[in-house]
Amino acid sequence: METREELLNMVKSSRVIINNVDIRDLLSAPTQEQLDCPYCHKGKHVYICENTYLEITPGETRVCKKRVIDYEEWQIGAVKFDYCPMCGRKLGDE
């Protein structure tokens, strides 16, 4: 799969006039930043305050709290995001 940047370069270099369907495909292609996003691909925590963070997993995002004195984190909630809050990639396409 080409990234959005690669598709844009193909369009620029070929000087092809693209139609609406091609534009939709182009805009739905992931950017390189989205492909490399550590939050939605590698489980890096999104801190929302000192001890509380989001953990993005396929299907749902866990809201967790972990203090220094805790051995394990507590899941204090869950939310459903359609898009990664850090890179904007549509979730659920994995």
Ligand SMILES: [Zn+2]
């Ligand atoms: Zn992301």
